[in-house]
Amino acid sequence: MGLDFLGRFSSEASRESLEFDVVVVGAGPAGLSAAIRLKQLCKESDTDLSVCVVEKGAEVGAHILSGNVFEPRALNELLPRWKEDGAPIEIPVSSDKFWFLTQDRAFSLPPPFDNHGNYVISLSQLVRWMGTKAEELGVEIYPGFAASEILYDANNRVVGVVTNDMGVARDGSKKENFQHGVELKGRITLLAEGCRGSISQKIIRDHKLRLKAHAENQTYALGIKEVWEVDDAKHKPGLVLHTLGWPLDHKTYGGTFLYHMKDRQVSIGLVVALNYQNPYLNPYEEFQKFKQHPSIRPLLEGGNVLQYGARTLNEGGFQSIPYPVFPGGALIGCSAGFLNVPKIKGSHTAMKSGMLAAEAAFNVFHRGAEMDTYWDLLRKSWVWEELHRARNYRPAFEYGLIPGLAISALEHYIFRGRLPLTLKHGKPDHEATYVAAAHKPIVYPKPDGVVSFDLLTSLYRSNTNHDHDQPVHLRLKDPSIPQLVNLPQYAGPESRYCPARVYEYVADEKGCMKLQINAQNCLHCKACDIKDPKQNIEWNVPEGGGGPGYTIM
Template identity: 75%
Template sequence: VLSGNVFEPRALDELIPKWRQEDAPIRVPVSSDKFWMLTKNKAWTLPSPFDNKGNYVISLSQLVRWMSVKAEELGVEVYPGFAASEILYDENQIVAGVATNDVGIAKDGSKRETFQPGVELRGRITLLAEGCRGSLSENIITNHKLRESGQGQHQTYALGIKEVWEIEEGKHKPGSVVHTVGWPLDMKTYGGSFLYHLDDRQLAIGLVVALNYRNPFLSPYDEFQKFKQHPAIRTLLEGGTVLQYGARTLNEGGFQSIPNPVFPGGAIIGCSAGFLNVPKIKGSHTAMKSGMLAAEATFKALVEGSSMDLYWENLKKSWIWDELYRARNYRPVCGYYYYQSPKQHLLSSF
């Protein structure tokens, strides 16, 4: 799980109300929330458009591991390290499960000593939670025309690049959150960066670049390296060490791009369905809530014989729908009006 995460606990409060009394890996409340406009040599502080009061800076991987233990205690079987590679259908072309990929195969295609063949995992209901642009989810969305039936537009994407650093003690401010826009991206390229101070002197730093950038020579990775050389960022990282790094795509389509998430034999949840709140830069809470709604619909489908369409109906009545509806115009406006004004030309000279 790759995420620089400022976690909104709304869904977790509903799922595990007493999580604060347990040993949950959610220990660093947001202590400050800043927003910078970067030019090549300056960082201009602007009023923050974010409201992270009551949120936490976390490692999403640690939270997922903690929750997986909770699930296993309830009898859930978890198979980490095995990717679902194929959708299984029954004789009526209804989804009946997934098949995992073979593991332990060398580059030349030969089987290593550690080879394990893929297995078929079959069930009456299959819930797909692959994250942004999941291969099986996209296959289902296309084959079953879910975007058309849900009246959703095409999805749009961004690429997020992230590193976790261990920085010097004197520079570490647990709970500090900083978001930036501007340099090194030009004003025709939508994107921004983040710096999140976790515990244990750790800092999550990253850059997000919308993949509709016009410059064919732009490299998000190279822009990230430039970003780390900015005077306000370089001084923070000097003397530190990179612990982890990675990259991941993000959904940016928002409310307008949500497909019908229900298909014969199952449903799509989380970022696979596009539930990221773009202006908040958050999707963990909506993903968790969508999973809860899908689980409730699945239970009724298995026990009472009701339709999984109940998930789609309840989704539209939930706070997920209200939240994404309120944010529906954010990304389209940025797409049309993200341009460089004379004042911004003046700022870029500093």
């Protein structure tokens, strides 16, 4: 997809650069919606703006993972002929179920939100389709190139990004295929990196965007997902199921989902809030336990897993939205955090935020407006109204599962999102972890190879791949902390919260346990960047094109 990126440059030693009107970092729903909307506005006004989208995945959609029950509201606005144009949105929600689970029973509850008019889809497939629509409009898309640095001018204004150098060995030396990173300069830069984007985090911190919006800290969850192919007799296209309760304890917020897609495919997953307290909790193993539930296992028996993956998601909602504009650009989509937590939906709000940012950017070029109008457009949009109505659901569960259900029911059925106060989130997720001495180790059942699997078997199904001979992109600010703090105080939680076995404690020649980082396993989920108790892990983008290779997630 896109032009031959490197073929446009000479092999000179200095970095080359390309100049565009707008540079978009990330080819997800928000980034592609922004690019498409910009080109639509150009067509409507008979003008032109050059728009570039850079994507670290090997292809558009390769790093996209989501549930996904898709609400088409934003897509209806952006590309109203999506049905006629062959968008991969085919299975409408046919039934909507909500269960409370105990270890061996499932109790049916009224679904908290109506999914009528929504669709069960693969978001990675939809994003690939959106990429083709963007290119048809003249957007230049460069997959396989990771934006690693921010470009500033003399006035501290963002003027673009720099992609990673390619062909650097693990020891930092240049290999035969070495290529300098490229400067992608834009008059406006839109950051659509998704949840916990590395460049976005720097921008939020350096420009104090949370402080500017009086926003709370962001809070996160880890989503772990598989796509199965099941027996035809068990497949019910469009069936949507959400659960609360078992296997998670009542102090841990989270739940599961199970969606029947097309072609006998079922999307199944677990979402665990990363403010959990018990350092022995292992989200991957909790997911394996869930699949053994007597109400779930019969569906999966006789089927086979097609794909596995994991990704963090923003759960802060309305209270945690930073000021989204910085000098020279804006944050869009999950880089800012527009997920509607009770709906477990963020694609439609991410897309709309990208469209609004595009409209603000267009007005900067053609009407002399300021990019700050994006903030005004957001607050006048249905995104703002929707997130404001949903603002109290997630923090209600700070008090535990049963109080959380009671408060959220009161909010939903009585106040209908208009409770005359706004609940606050607790401490940042990394501070929520208790020391190991306060908890007992959790003994998880061994995988049976039928519905539950060891982690490395699952990891193979993610298609993740990195060149082993490249600098490790997961770095420790202080290499001594794992051995001196994390292991003795927290029982080495990084070996459990990571859903890809990137972090492993192994004995050295003296029998001392040392942290080993298997960076080649990384799914780019960002859990380590969020949950490490001492915030000692620094997540940097690896060489472009590495990471998972999702096709149906």
